[in-house]
Amino acid sequence: MRLIPDSLIKKEKDDNLMFESSRESRIKDFKFGIKSALPIILGYLPIGTAYGILAVNKGIKPVYAVFMSVFVFAGSSQLVALEMIASNAAILAIVAMTFLVNLRHVLLSASLSLHLKNLPSFWYPILGFFITDEAFAVAMAEFDNVDHKKEYYLALGIFSYLGWVFSSAFGAFLSEFINFKSGGALDFVLPAMFIVLLLIQISGRKDLFVAFTAAVLSLFFAVGIGGSWNIILAAGLAALLGVYMDGGE
Incomplete structure (x- = not known):
């Protein structure tokens, strides 16, 4: 063995x-x-x-x-x-x-x-x-x-x-x-949530400017084209603006 x-x-x-x-x-x-x-x-x-x-x-x-x-x-x-x-x-x-x-x-x-x-x-x-x-x-x-x-x-x-x-x-x-x-x-819960989220993300004047631009563009597109595309267009253009401002520094 x-x-x-x-x-x-x-x-x-x-x-x-x-x-x-x-x-x-x-x-x-x-x-x-x-x-x-x-x-x-x-x-x-x-x-x-x-x-x-x-x-x-x-x-x-x-x-x-x-x-x-x-x-x-x-x-x-x-x-x-x-x-x-x-x-x-x-x-x-x-x-x-x-x-x-x-x-x-x-x-x-x-x-x-x-x-x-x-x-x-x-x-x-x-x-x-x-x-x-x-x-x-x-x-x-x-x-x-x-x-x-x-x-x-x-x-x-x-x-x-x-x-x-x-x-x-x-x-x-x-x-x-x-x-x-x-x-x-309850009608104010959703806007309040997103306002809080927005304020948390803002850390300087540049962020504030981009957020303000997005709001203005959203209102402009809502009045100008109607429908539900105003938020998408405003968010996209504001994001491009933010990228451009980051690249410019």
Whole structure:
């Protein structure tokens, strides 16, 4: 009977220890991703609830409002699309505006890809679906503190996503039991949200000038051509102006 060499036995034990250590490290980073998602979830609760209430208030069935959160998962573009749907905007205009609002995700994806290298190709669309401004900011701040970035970001994205879907569903189905249409406050929720988002983004005179130009152009196109293309045209031209001003410095 031939005995197994002690060196092979030792190597197998070492490999098992390394596998267990790696597994524990991955689980640790996954749990850390869940913990990092908690502040994002708390921030999503009021906005997602407001989105669900607004959707039903605009005449969209609760289940469809939830499906939008399930399949789109982009709060700002969902709110824009919601308002355009309620105003009977053309489908092409809604798609174009959603594309413009989410165009920044191309840059976010490119930046994240530098930290998520050498993954099987099927992981990239999965992780890309969970990209949001909040998840991106948290991940970029914490990537240096984790060994397994994929597991960390996957947990961060999944639980942030579940928080958004849950809050959307809560607001949508809450509207089935409580009549929010009687008050006019909801009509100001969407504009107020975007005003806050705009103010957060403004960091200097140049940003203020571009924002003011976009507002003037939107009003001009709304009066001049009508329809629902004024926002798209104004946003596109204002973005070009911003790029030109950046290039000129």
